Amino acid sequence: MNPEIAIDLFKTTVMFALYIVAPFLLTLMVVGLVSSLLQSVTSLQEPTLTFAPKLIALAGLALLLTPWLLRSLTEFAISVINRMPGLAH
Structure with missing residues (x-):
């Protein structure tokens, strides 16, 4: 395996993971900030007042973003599979 190809694949995977997780992290951060305020x-000072809204927001966002998530993950998997023959060299 070429080290340059492996590093590029790793970098692409990490950036894609950040791209996928960012909406969830930002939403949970905003909901946590508002509930703390x-x-x-x-x-x-009730702990469930921060946990319940975060859980509801996370579930709602997951339902809302499911088509985008599936499309993005499918496109990423196809691109990685198409690059596999180049990894064998």
């Missing part, structure tokens, strides 16, 4: 304003 509401907790500090109202002086409620």
Whole structure:
């Protein structure tokens, strides 16, 4: 295996993983920030007040982004499979 091809494949995979995870991380960060702000304003320190909204937001976003996720993962898998003959050299 060519080291340049392996490094390029690794870099592509890491960047794709960040591309896929970014909407979820950003959504959870915003929901956590808003719920923490509401907790500090109202002086409620209940742990479920941060967990439940994050869980609901994550589930809703997963349902909303499922077509995009499947299309992206399929395209990435096809591109990696098409590059496999070049890895054998």
